[in-house]
Amino acid sequence: xxDNKHTTTSGINIKEIYTSAKPMNEMPGEFPFTRGIQKDMxxxxxxxxxxxxxxxxxxxxxxxxxxxxxxxTTGLSVAFDLPTxxxxxxxxxxxxxxxxxxxxxxxxxxxxxxxxxxxxxKNITTSMTINATASILLAxxxxxxxxQGADLKQISGTIQxxxxxxxxxxxxxxxxxxxxxxxxxxxxxxxxxxxxKWNTISISGxxxxxxxxxxxxxxxxxxxxxxxxxxxxxxxxxxxxxFAKRLSFFFNCHNNFFEEIxxxxxxxxxxxxxxxxxxxTDEKAQMLRFHTQTGGSTLxxxxxxxxxxxxTNQAMAAVLxxxxxLHTNGYDEALSLPTEAAAKIALRTQQIIAFESGVTDTVDPxxxxxxxxxxxxxxxxxxxxxxxxxxxxxxxxxxxESDYMQNEIASAAYQYQKEIETGERISVGVNKFTQTxxxxxxxxxxxxxxxxxxxxxxxxxxxxxxNTEVTASLKALEHAANGNENLMPFxxxxxxxxATLGExxxxxxxxxxxx
Numbered sequence: 001x002x003d004n005k006h007t008t009t010s011g012i013n014i015k016e017i018y019t020s021a022k023p024m025n026e027m028p029g030e031f032p033f034t035r036g037i038q039k040d041m042x043x044x045x046x047x048x049x050x051x052x053x054x055x056x057x058x059x060x061x062x063x064x065x066x067x068x069x070x071x072x073t074t075g076l077s078v079a080f081d082l083p084t085x086x087x088x089x090x091x092x093x094x095x096x097x098x099x100x101x102x103x104x105x106x107x108x109x110x111x112x113x114x115x116x117x118x119x120x121x122k123n124i125t126t127s128m129t130i131n132a133t134a135s136i137l138l139a140x141x142x143x144x145x146x147x148q149g150a151d152l153k154q155i156s157g158t159i160q161x162x163x164x165x166x167x168x169x170x171x172x173x174x175x176x177x178x179x180x181x182x183x184x185x186x187x188x189x190x191x192x193x194x195x196x197k198w199n200t201i202s203i204s205g206x207x208x209x210x211x212x213x214x215x216x217x218x219x220x221x222x223x224x225x226x227x228x229x230x231x232x233x234x235x236x237x238x239x240x241x242x243f244a245k246r247l248s249f250f251f252n253c254h255n256n257f258f259e260e261i262x263x264x265x266x267x268x269x270x271x272x273x274x275x276x277x278x279x280x281t282d283e284k285a286q287m288l289r290f291h292t293q294t295g296g297s298t299l300x301x302x303x304x305x306x307x308x309x310x311x312t313n314q315a316m317a318a319v320l321x322x323x324x325x326l327h328t329n330g331y332d333e334a335l336s337l338p339t340e341a342a343a344k345i346a347l348r349t350q351q352i353i354a355f356e357s358g359v360t361d362t363v364d365p366x367x368x369x370x371x372x373x374x375x376x377x378x379x380x381x382x383x384x385x386x387x388x389x390x391x392x393x394x395x396x397x398x399x400x401e402s403d404y405m406q407n408e409i410a411s412a413a414y415q416y417q418k419e420i421e422t423g424e425r426i427s428v429g430v431n432k433f434t435q436t437x438x439x440x441x442x443x444x445x446x447x448x449x450x451x452x453x454x455x456x457x458x459x460x461x462x463x464x465x466x467n468t469e470v471t472a473s474l475k476a477l478e479h480a481a482n483g484n485e486n487l488m489p490f491x492x493x494x495x496x497x498x499a500t501l502g503e504x505x506x507x508x509x510x511x512x513x514x515x
Contacts, residue, residue: 008259010216012378018370028363032272034265035364036322037287042360048325049350050127054079054104055337056450058114061104071347077127077327079103085172087133087505090454100450107458108500112140122150126157132174134161135183136504139492158199158248161187164225164396165204168405169211177397179512185236188243190488201229202250209252210297212413215263216379218252220386221405223270228396230278244275244285253314254295258375264321266380291325292318299334303429307331312349319353320366326350336443465498473497474507481511
Protein backbone atom coordinates (compact mmCIF):
# COMPACT_ATOMS: atom_id res chain seq x y z
CA UNK A 1 0.00 0.00 0.00
CA UNK A 2 1.28 3.42 -0.88
CA ASP A 3 0.38 5.60 2.09
CA ASN A 4 -1.29 3.42 4.69
CA LYS A 5 -2.22 6.39 6.85
CA HIS A 6 -4.67 7.59 4.21
CA THR A 7 -6.14 4.46 2.61
CA THR A 8 -9.10 2.33 3.60
CA THR A 9 -8.65 -1.37 4.44
CA SER A 10 -9.46 -2.10 0.77
CA GLY A 11 -6.62 0.14 -0.40
CA ILE A 12 -8.87 2.98 -1.61
CA ASN A 13 -6.92 6.23 -1.37
CA ILE A 14 -8.52 8.94 0.74
CA LYS A 15 -8.05 12.47 -0.57
CA GLU A 16 -7.21 15.32 1.79
CA ILE A 17 -10.42 17.14 0.88
CA TYR A 18 -13.52 16.41 -1.19
CA THR A 19 -15.11 19.38 -2.91
CA SER A 20 -17.88 17.85 -5.01
CA ALA A 21 -20.01 14.75 -5.49
CA LYS A 22 -22.45 13.46 -8.11
CA PRO A 23 -25.87 15.07 -7.48
CA MET A 24 -28.18 12.84 -5.41
CA ASN A 25 -31.53 12.60 -7.16
CA GLU A 26 -32.94 9.57 -5.38
CA MET A 27 -34.96 9.34 -2.18
CA PRO A 28 -34.90 6.67 0.56
CA GLY A 29 -37.23 3.77 -0.21
CA GLU A 30 -36.76 4.22 -3.96
CA PHE A 31 -34.72 2.22 -6.49
CA PRO A 32 -31.74 1.66 -6.26
CA PHE A 33 -32.11 2.14 -2.45
CA THR A 34 -28.68 3.71 -1.85
CA ARG A 35 -30.30 5.83 0.85
CA GLY A 36 -32.14 2.98 2.59
CA ILE A 37 -35.01 0.59 1.92
CA GLN A 38 -37.69 2.46 3.89
CA LYS A 39 -38.83 6.02 3.28
CA ASP A 40 -38.81 6.82 7.00
CA MET A 41 -36.15 4.29 8.17
CA UNK A 42 -35.70 4.41 11.98
CA UNK A 43 -38.29 7.14 12.51
CA UNK A 44 -40.85 4.47 11.63
CA UNK A 45 -39.21 1.48 13.26
CA UNK A 46 -35.84 0.85 14.89
CA UNK A 47 -33.58 -1.94 13.74
CA UNK A 48 -34.03 -5.30 15.52
CA UNK A 49 -31.60 -5.59 18.43
CA UNK A 50 -30.74 -9.24 17.95
CA UNK A 51 -28.10 -10.55 20.36
CA UNK A 52 -26.35 -13.75 19.19
CA UNK A 53 -26.22 -16.34 21.96
CA UNK A 54 -25.97 -20.06 22.48
CA UNK A 55 -23.62 -22.27 24.49
CA UNK A 56 -23.47 -25.48 26.47
CA UNK A 57 -26.83 -27.26 26.70
CA UNK A 58 -30.28 -26.18 25.53
CA UNK A 59 -31.21 -25.65 29.21
CA UNK A 60 -28.34 -23.17 29.78
CA UNK A 61 -28.95 -21.28 26.52
CA UNK A 62 -32.65 -21.04 27.36
CA UNK A 63 -31.73 -19.19 30.58
CA UNK A 64 -29.56 -16.73 28.61
CA UNK A 65 -32.44 -16.11 26.12
CA UNK A 66 -34.84 -15.29 28.95
CA UNK A 67 -32.18 -12.96 30.42
CA UNK A 68 -31.65 -11.15 27.09
CA UNK A 69 -35.40 -10.81 26.47
CA UNK A 70 -35.79 -9.34 29.97
CA UNK A 71 -33.02 -6.81 29.15
CA UNK A 72 -34.84 -5.58 26.04
CA THR A 73 -33.53 -7.75 23.19
CA THR A 74 -36.10 -7.66 20.37
CA GLY A 75 -35.05 -10.81 18.48
CA LEU A 76 -33.17 -14.02 19.26
CA SER A 77 -30.14 -15.30 17.40
CA VAL A 78 -28.97 -18.87 17.95
CA ALA A 79 -25.31 -19.95 17.93
CA PHE A 80 -24.86 -23.71 17.42
CA ASP A 81 -21.84 -25.76 18.45
CA LEU A 82 -19.52 -27.21 15.79
CA PRO A 83 -20.87 -30.81 15.90
CA THR A 84 -24.40 -29.46 15.25
CA UNK A 85 -23.06 -27.33 12.40
CA UNK A 86 -21.43 -30.28 10.64
CA UNK A 87 -24.05 -32.93 11.27
CA UNK A 88 -22.69 -34.97 14.19
CA UNK A 89 -24.57 -35.92 17.34
CA UNK A 90 -22.86 -35.06 20.64
CA UNK A 91 -21.89 -38.70 21.25
CA UNK A 92 -20.03 -39.06 17.92
CA UNK A 93 -16.23 -39.48 18.05
CA UNK A 94 -15.82 -36.37 15.88
CA UNK A 95 -17.71 -34.29 18.47
CA UNK A 96 -15.22 -34.90 21.26
CA UNK A 97 -13.89 -31.68 22.81
CA UNK A 98 -16.35 -29.47 20.89
CA UNK A 99 -19.79 -30.12 22.42
CA UNK A 100 -21.42 -26.89 23.58
CA UNK A 101 -18.21 -24.89 23.13
CA UNK A 102 -18.93 -22.23 20.48
CA UNK A 103 -22.70 -22.59 20.59
CA UNK A 104 -25.52 -24.76 21.85
CA UNK A 105 -25.62 -28.52 21.23
CA UNK A 106 -28.83 -29.55 19.42
CA UNK A 107 -29.12 -33.27 18.78
CA UNK A 108 -32.87 -33.66 18.30
CA UNK A 109 -36.27 -31.96 18.43
CA UNK A 110 -36.18 -32.67 22.19
CA UNK A 111 -33.26 -30.22 22.57
CA UNK A 112 -35.11 -27.62 20.46
CA UNK A 113 -38.15 -27.94 22.76
CA UNK A 114 -35.92 -27.20 25.78
CA UNK A 115 -34.08 -24.37 23.99
CA UNK A 116 -37.31 -22.40 23.50
CA UNK A 117 -39.08 -23.49 26.68
CA UNK A 118 -41.33 -20.65 27.87
CA UNK A 119 -40.81 -18.70 24.61
CA UNK A 120 -43.69 -18.49 22.13
CA UNK A 121 -42.24 -18.75 18.62
CA LYS A 122 -45.20 -16.83 17.21
CA ASN A 123 -44.24 -13.77 19.28
CA ILE A 124 -40.54 -13.47 18.35
CA THR A 125 -38.28 -13.62 15.31
CA THR A 126 -35.36 -16.03 15.50
CA SER A 127 -32.19 -16.04 13.46
CA MET A 128 -30.24 -19.30 13.28
CA THR A 129 -26.59 -19.26 12.21
CA ILE A 130 -26.57 -22.65 10.55
CA ASN A 131 -25.58 -23.73 7.05
CA ALA A 132 -24.81 -27.36 6.13
CA THR A 133 -27.53 -28.63 8.51
CA ALA A 134 -29.89 -25.65 7.98
CA SER A 135 -32.65 -27.86 6.55
CA ILE A 136 -32.65 -30.02 9.72
CA LEU A 137 -32.62 -27.12 12.22
CA LEU A 138 -35.35 -25.34 10.25
CA ALA A 139 -37.37 -28.58 10.26
CA UNK A 140 -37.00 -28.74 14.07
CA UNK A 141 -38.09 -25.10 14.43
CA UNK A 142 -41.16 -25.71 12.21
CA UNK A 143 -42.04 -28.89 14.12
CA UNK A 144 -41.78 -27.02 17.43
CA UNK A 145 -43.88 -24.09 16.14
CA UNK A 146 -46.58 -26.59 15.12
CA UNK A 147 -46.43 -28.26 18.55
CA GLN A 148 -46.92 -24.81 20.13
CA GLY A 149 -49.97 -24.28 17.92
CA ALA A 150 -48.44 -21.44 15.89
CA ASP A 151 -49.66 -20.62 12.38
CA LEU A 152 -46.74 -21.47 10.07
CA LYS A 153 -47.89 -18.76 7.66
CA GLN A 154 -47.13 -16.20 10.41
CA ILE A 155 -43.88 -17.36 12.03
CA SER A 156 -40.83 -15.38 11.01
CA GLY A 157 -37.08 -15.54 11.31
CA THR A 158 -33.98 -16.36 9.30
CA ILE A 159 -31.69 -19.30 8.67
CA GLN A 160 -28.23 -18.47 7.39
CA UNK A 161 -28.28 -21.39 4.91
CA UNK A 162 -25.36 -19.87 2.95
CA UNK A 163 -23.17 -22.79 1.98
CA UNK A 164 -21.06 -21.03 -0.67
CA UNK A 165 -19.26 -18.86 1.88
CA UNK A 166 -18.57 -22.02 3.93
CA UNK A 167 -16.51 -23.41 1.03
CA UNK A 168 -14.85 -20.01 0.51
CA UNK A 169 -14.12 -18.90 4.04
CA UNK A 170 -15.41 -20.87 6.98
CA UNK A 171 -15.34 -24.63 6.46
CA UNK A 172 -18.50 -26.06 8.06
CA UNK A 173 -19.73 -27.80 4.90
CA UNK A 174 -20.65 -31.49 4.66
CA UNK A 175 -21.78 -32.36 1.12
CA UNK A 176 -20.38 -31.39 -2.30
CA UNK A 177 -21.55 -28.04 -3.79
CA UNK A 178 -24.28 -29.41 -6.11
CA UNK A 179 -26.32 -31.39 -3.53
CA UNK A 180 -25.76 -28.53 -1.07
CA UNK A 181 -27.30 -26.13 -3.60
CA UNK A 182 -30.20 -28.56 -4.03
CA UNK A 183 -30.93 -28.47 -0.29
CA UNK A 184 -30.90 -24.66 -0.36
CA UNK A 185 -33.31 -24.38 -3.28
CA UNK A 186 -35.56 -27.04 -1.67
CA UNK A 187 -35.77 -24.74 1.36
CA UNK A 188 -36.56 -21.74 -0.89
CA UNK A 189 -39.36 -23.67 -2.60
CA UNK A 190 -40.84 -25.23 0.55
CA UNK A 191 -40.88 -22.00 2.57
CA UNK A 192 -42.30 -19.89 -0.24
CA UNK A 193 -45.39 -22.13 -0.03
CA UNK A 194 -45.55 -23.19 3.63
CA UNK A 195 -43.66 -20.58 5.71
CA UNK A 196 -43.92 -17.44 3.56
CA LYS A 197 -42.60 -14.97 6.16
CA TRP A 198 -39.40 -16.93 6.79
CA ASN A 199 -36.12 -15.53 5.41
CA THR A 200 -34.77 -18.63 3.71
CA ILE A 201 -31.16 -17.49 3.37
CA SER A 202 -28.91 -14.90 4.94
CA ILE A 203 -26.16 -14.44 2.39
CA SER A 204 -23.18 -13.86 4.56
CA GLY A 205 -20.22 -11.57 4.08
CA UNK A 206 -19.54 -11.73 7.80
CA UNK A 207 -17.44 -14.88 7.72
CA UNK A 208 -15.66 -13.82 4.53
CA UNK A 209 -14.52 -10.71 6.42
CA UNK A 210 -13.63 -12.69 9.56
CA UNK A 211 -11.40 -14.87 7.35
CA UNK A 212 -9.42 -11.73 6.49
CA UNK A 213 -10.98 -10.20 3.37
CA UNK A 214 -11.07 -6.46 2.75
CA UNK A 215 -14.38 -4.52 2.83
CA UNK A 216 -14.56 -4.50 -0.98
CA UNK A 217 -13.92 -8.26 -1.19
CA UNK A 218 -16.58 -8.91 1.46
CA UNK A 219 -19.09 -6.92 -0.57
CA UNK A 220 -18.15 -8.41 -3.95
CA UNK A 221 -17.96 -12.06 -2.91
CA UNK A 222 -21.20 -11.83 -0.92
CA UNK A 223 -23.15 -10.32 -3.81
CA UNK A 224 -21.58 -12.78 -6.28
CA UNK A 225 -22.78 -15.64 -4.04
CA UNK A 226 -26.20 -13.99 -3.86
CA UNK A 227 -26.34 -13.85 -7.64
CA UNK A 228 -25.52 -17.58 -7.81
CA UNK A 229 -28.40 -18.39 -5.41
CA UNK A 230 -30.78 -16.26 -7.50
CA UNK A 231 -29.80 -18.11 -10.68
CA UNK A 232 -30.12 -21.53 -8.97
CA UNK A 233 -33.65 -20.67 -7.79
CA UNK A 234 -34.63 -19.33 -11.23
CA UNK A 235 -33.30 -22.57 -12.81
CA UNK A 236 -35.55 -24.51 -10.39
CA UNK A 237 -38.51 -22.60 -11.84
CA UNK A 238 -39.09 -20.27 -8.87
CA UNK A 239 -40.41 -16.74 -9.43
CA UNK A 240 -37.73 -14.14 -8.56
CA UNK A 241 -40.43 -11.65 -7.54
CA UNK A 242 -41.57 -14.07 -4.82
CA PHE A 243 -38.43 -15.80 -3.49
CA ALA A 244 -36.08 -12.78 -3.72
CA LYS A 245 -38.24 -11.00 -1.12
CA ARG A 246 -37.20 -13.65 1.42
CA LEU A 247 -33.45 -13.31 0.89
CA SER A 248 -31.52 -11.32 3.44
CA PHE A 249 -27.84 -10.51 3.90
CA PHE A 250 -25.44 -10.60 6.83
CA PHE A 251 -22.53 -8.16 6.86
CA ASN A 252 -19.59 -7.47 9.11
CA CYS A 253 -18.85 -3.98 10.41
CA HIS A 254 -15.17 -3.21 10.96
CA ASN A 255 -13.23 -0.26 12.31
CA ASN A 256 -12.92 2.02 9.26
CA PHE A 257 -16.04 4.07 9.96
CA PHE A 258 -16.69 5.73 6.60
CA GLU A 259 -15.62 2.76 4.46
CA GLU A 260 -18.17 0.57 6.27
CA ILE A 261 -20.99 3.10 5.75
CA UNK A 262 -20.05 3.40 2.06
CA UNK A 263 -20.02 -0.43 1.80
CA UNK A 264 -23.60 -0.74 3.07
CA UNK A 265 -24.87 2.04 0.78
CA UNK A 266 -23.09 0.50 -2.24
CA UNK A 267 -24.42 -2.97 -1.37
CA UNK A 268 -28.06 -1.84 -1.66
CA UNK A 269 -27.43 -0.09 -4.96
CA UNK A 270 -25.56 -3.06 -6.46
CA UNK A 271 -28.10 -5.66 -5.36
CA UNK A 272 -30.94 -3.58 -6.83
CA UNK A 273 -29.11 -3.62 -10.18
CA UNK A 274 -28.34 -7.38 -9.98
CA UNK A 275 -31.95 -8.39 -9.19
CA UNK A 276 -33.35 -6.07 -11.86
CA UNK A 277 -31.02 -7.55 -14.49
CA UNK A 278 -32.20 -11.05 -13.52
CA UNK A 279 -35.85 -10.05 -14.03
CA UNK A 280 -37.11 -8.74 -10.67
CA THR A 281 -39.79 -6.08 -11.22
CA ASP A 282 -41.26 -5.95 -7.71
CA GLU A 283 -39.41 -3.33 -5.63
CA LYS A 284 -39.43 -5.59 -2.55
CA ALA A 285 -37.58 -8.26 -4.57
CA GLN A 286 -34.92 -5.66 -5.49
CA MET A 287 -34.26 -4.52 -1.91
CA LEU A 288 -31.19 -5.66 0.00
CA ARG A 289 -32.19 -6.19 3.64
CA PHE A 290 -29.33 -6.96 5.99
CA HIS A 291 -28.27 -7.88 9.50
CA THR A 292 -24.96 -6.56 10.81
CA GLN A 293 -22.62 -7.96 13.42
CA THR A 294 -19.70 -5.95 14.73
CA GLY A 295 -16.28 -7.33 13.78
CA GLY A 296 -15.24 -10.28 15.92
CA SER A 297 -11.74 -10.33 14.46
CA THR A 298 -11.24 -6.65 15.40
CA LEU A 299 -11.57 -7.44 19.12
CA UNK A 300 -8.33 -7.68 21.07
CA UNK A 301 -7.42 -9.86 24.03
CA UNK A 302 -5.07 -7.04 25.08
CA UNK A 303 -6.93 -4.34 27.09
CA UNK A 304 -10.33 -5.95 26.37
CA UNK A 305 -12.33 -2.97 27.67
CA UNK A 306 -11.07 -1.05 24.61
CA UNK A 307 -13.42 -3.34 22.67
CA UNK A 308 -16.42 -1.49 24.14
CA UNK A 309 -15.30 1.58 22.14
CA UNK A 310 -14.58 -0.46 18.99
CA UNK A 311 -18.02 -2.09 19.13
CA THR A 312 -19.73 1.30 19.67
CA ASN A 313 -17.90 2.76 16.67
CA GLN A 314 -18.86 -0.21 14.48
CA ALA A 315 -22.49 -0.26 15.67
CA MET A 316 -22.84 3.46 14.89
CA ALA A 317 -21.48 2.85 11.36
CA ALA A 318 -23.98 0.01 10.83
CA VAL A 319 -26.87 2.25 11.91
CA LEU A 320 -25.70 5.16 9.73
CA UNK A 321 -25.38 2.61 6.91
CA UNK A 322 -29.04 1.60 7.32
CA UNK A 323 -28.98 -1.89 8.85
CA UNK A 324 -32.25 -3.77 9.54
CA UNK A 325 -30.91 -5.68 12.52
CA LEU A 326 -27.77 -5.58 14.64
CA HIS A 327 -25.71 -7.73 16.97
CA THR A 328 -23.06 -6.04 19.09
CA ASN A 329 -20.18 -8.22 20.32
CA GLY A 330 -19.21 -8.64 23.97
CA TYR A 331 -15.95 -6.90 24.95
CA ASP A 332 -14.52 -10.19 26.29
CA GLU A 333 -15.05 -12.30 23.16
CA ALA A 334 -11.34 -12.36 22.24
CA LEU A 335 -10.92 -14.34 25.49
CA SER A 336 -14.06 -16.44 25.87
CA LEU A 337 -17.78 -16.63 25.22
CA PRO A 338 -19.40 -13.40 26.49
CA THR A 339 -20.24 -13.19 30.18
CA GLU A 340 -23.67 -11.86 31.16
CA ALA A 341 -22.07 -8.50 32.03
CA ALA A 342 -20.48 -8.24 28.57
CA ALA A 343 -23.72 -9.30 26.84
CA LYS A 344 -25.61 -6.61 28.73
CA ILE A 345 -23.20 -3.77 27.90
CA ALA A 346 -23.27 -4.89 24.24
CA LEU A 347 -27.06 -4.59 24.20
CA ARG A 348 -26.98 -1.27 26.10
CA THR A 349 -24.62 0.05 23.39
CA GLN A 350 -27.39 -0.40 20.82
CA GLN A 351 -30.02 1.09 23.11
CA ILE A 352 -27.91 4.22 23.78
CA ILE A 353 -27.35 4.72 20.03
CA ALA A 354 -31.08 4.24 19.41
CA PHE A 355 -32.46 6.45 22.16
CA GLU A 356 -29.75 8.97 23.04
CA SER A 357 -27.51 9.73 20.05
CA GLY A 358 -30.03 11.42 17.73
CA VAL A 359 -28.77 9.50 14.67
CA THR A 360 -32.20 7.92 14.17
CA ASP A 361 -34.02 11.24 13.81
CA THR A 362 -33.42 11.65 10.07
CA VAL A 363 -32.99 9.19 7.22
CA ASP A 364 -29.48 8.58 5.78
CA PRO A 365 -27.95 11.56 7.63
CA UNK A 366 -24.65 11.35 5.70
CA UNK A 367 -26.25 11.58 2.23
CA UNK A 368 -24.78 14.39 0.18
CA UNK A 369 -21.48 14.35 2.08
CA UNK A 370 -18.85 14.84 -0.62
CA UNK A 371 -16.66 12.24 1.09
CA UNK A 372 -19.35 9.60 1.69
CA UNK A 373 -20.85 9.86 -1.80
CA UNK A 374 -17.43 9.59 -3.47
CA UNK A 375 -16.40 6.69 -1.25
CA UNK A 376 -19.70 4.87 -1.96
CA UNK A 377 -18.97 5.18 -5.71
CA UNK A 378 -15.38 3.98 -5.29
CA UNK A 379 -16.33 0.98 -3.14
CA UNK A 380 -19.00 0.05 -5.68
CA UNK A 381 -16.64 0.36 -8.67
CA UNK A 382 -13.97 -1.77 -6.96
CA UNK A 383 -16.55 -4.47 -6.08
CA UNK A 384 -17.88 -4.67 -9.66
CA UNK A 385 -14.33 -5.50 -10.86
CA UNK A 386 -14.39 -8.65 -8.68
CA UNK A 387 -17.97 -9.57 -9.64
CA UNK A 388 -17.21 -9.23 -13.37
CA UNK A 389 -14.20 -11.50 -12.90
CA UNK A 390 -16.32 -14.12 -11.07
CA UNK A 391 -19.04 -13.89 -13.76
CA UNK A 392 -16.36 -14.54 -16.39
CA UNK A 393 -15.40 -17.71 -14.48
CA UNK A 394 -19.02 -18.89 -14.65
CA UNK A 395 -20.14 -17.79 -11.19
CA UNK A 396 -19.34 -18.38 -7.54
CA UNK A 397 -19.30 -22.20 -7.54
CA UNK A 398 -16.53 -22.19 -10.18
CA UNK A 399 -14.70 -19.33 -8.41
CA UNK A 400 -14.74 -21.40 -5.20
CA GLU A 401 -13.84 -24.74 -6.81
CA SER A 402 -10.83 -23.09 -8.49
CA ASP A 403 -9.80 -21.56 -5.11
CA TYR A 404 -9.98 -18.02 -6.56
CA MET A 405 -12.02 -16.55 -3.68
CA GLN A 406 -10.01 -18.40 -1.03
CA ASN A 407 -6.70 -17.13 -2.46
CA GLU A 408 -7.91 -13.51 -2.68
CA ILE A 409 -9.09 -13.61 0.96
CA ALA A 410 -5.83 -15.22 2.13
CA SER A 411 -3.79 -12.58 0.33
CA ALA A 412 -5.77 -9.72 1.95
CA ALA A 413 -5.48 -11.35 5.39
CA TYR A 414 -1.71 -11.72 4.97
CA GLN A 415 -1.35 -8.08 3.92
CA TYR A 416 -3.38 -6.85 6.91
CA GLN A 417 -1.42 -8.97 9.40
CA LYS A 418 1.88 -7.81 7.91
CA GLU A 419 0.83 -4.17 8.39
CA ILE A 420 -0.02 -4.83 12.07
CA GLU A 421 3.30 -6.57 12.66
CA THR A 422 5.37 -3.81 11.00
CA GLY A 423 3.38 -1.12 12.83
CA GLU A 424 2.22 0.37 9.51
CA ARG A 425 -1.35 -0.12 10.77
CA ILE A 426 -2.09 0.82 14.39
CA SER A 427 -4.02 -1.49 16.72
CA VAL A 428 -4.42 0.27 20.06
CA GLY A 429 -3.18 -1.90 22.92
CA VAL A 430 -1.58 -4.40 20.52
CA ASN A 431 1.22 -2.57 18.72
CA LYS A 432 0.86 0.89 20.29
CA PHE A 433 -0.17 2.16 23.76
CA THR A 434 0.48 -1.29 25.22
CA GLN A 435 0.53 -2.24 28.90
CA THR A 436 1.47 -5.35 30.85
CA UNK A 437 -1.63 -5.76 33.03
CA UNK A 438 -4.86 -6.40 31.14
CA UNK A 439 -7.16 -6.11 34.14
CA UNK A 440 -9.87 -8.63 33.10
CA UNK A 441 -10.19 -11.71 35.26
CA UNK A 442 -13.75 -12.99 34.77
CA UNK A 443 -14.07 -15.18 31.68
CA UNK A 444 -16.76 -17.66 30.68
CA UNK A 445 -15.70 -21.22 29.88
CA UNK A 446 -17.54 -24.42 28.97
CA UNK A 447 -16.11 -27.73 30.19
CA UNK A 448 -16.31 -31.18 28.61
CA UNK A 449 -18.98 -32.49 31.02
CA UNK A 450 -21.57 -31.12 28.54
CA UNK A 451 -20.80 -34.04 26.22
CA UNK A 452 -21.65 -36.55 28.96
CA UNK A 453 -24.98 -34.80 29.65
CA UNK A 454 -25.89 -34.70 25.94
CA UNK A 455 -24.94 -38.37 25.50
CA UNK A 456 -27.21 -39.34 28.40
CA UNK A 457 -30.06 -37.35 26.82
CA UNK A 458 -29.46 -39.10 23.48
CA UNK A 459 -29.49 -42.56 25.08
CA UNK A 460 -32.72 -41.73 26.91
CA UNK A 461 -34.33 -40.39 23.70
CA UNK A 462 -33.41 -43.51 21.70
CA UNK A 463 -34.88 -45.81 24.34
CA UNK A 464 -38.15 -43.84 24.54
CA UNK A 465 -38.98 -43.03 20.90
CA UNK A 466 -40.64 -45.40 18.39
CA ASN A 467 -37.55 -46.70 16.59
CA THR A 468 -39.59 -48.49 13.90
CA GLU A 469 -41.10 -45.13 12.91
CA VAL A 470 -37.67 -43.48 12.96
CA THR A 471 -36.21 -46.15 10.64
CA ALA A 472 -39.15 -45.82 8.24
CA SER A 473 -38.83 -42.02 8.09
CA LEU A 474 -35.07 -42.23 7.44
CA LYS A 475 -35.65 -44.81 4.66
CA ALA A 476 -38.20 -42.48 3.05
CA LEU A 477 -35.70 -39.60 3.23
CA GLU A 478 -32.99 -41.75 1.61
CA HIS A 479 -35.35 -42.71 -1.23
CA ALA A 480 -36.29 -39.04 -1.81
CA ALA A 481 -32.63 -37.94 -1.73
CA ASN A 482 -31.88 -40.48 -4.48
CA GLY A 483 -34.64 -38.91 -6.60
CA ASN A 484 -35.49 -35.27 -7.12
CA GLU A 485 -38.39 -34.61 -4.74
CA ASN A 486 -38.26 -31.65 -2.33
CA LEU A 487 -36.52 -33.03 0.79
CA MET A 488 -38.02 -30.66 3.39
CA PRO A 489 -41.26 -32.64 4.08
CA PHE A 490 -39.17 -35.83 4.58
CA UNK A 491 -36.75 -34.09 6.94
CA UNK A 492 -39.64 -32.59 8.94
CA UNK A 493 -41.24 -36.05 9.21
CA UNK A 494 -37.99 -37.59 10.49
CA UNK A 495 -37.50 -34.77 13.01
CA UNK A 496 -41.06 -35.17 14.31
CA UNK A 497 -40.36 -38.87 14.90
CA UNK A 498 -37.32 -37.74 16.98
CA ALA A 499 -34.67 -38.91 14.53
CA THR A 500 -31.44 -37.16 15.54
CA LEU A 501 -29.51 -34.54 13.60
CA GLY A 502 -26.66 -37.02 13.10
CA GLU A 503 -28.94 -39.79 11.82
CA UNK A 504 -30.55 -37.47 9.27
CA UNK A 505 -27.17 -36.05 8.18
CA UNK A 506 -25.78 -39.58 7.79
CA UNK A 507 -28.60 -40.53 5.40
CA UNK A 508 -27.65 -37.58 3.19
CA UNK A 509 -23.91 -38.33 3.56
CA UNK A 510 -24.67 -41.82 2.26
CA UNK A 511 -26.52 -40.48 -0.81
CA UNK A 512 -24.59 -37.26 -1.57
CA UNK A 513 -21.10 -38.11 -0.30
CA UNK A 514 -18.85 -35.73 1.63
CA UNK A 515 -16.83 -32.83 0.25
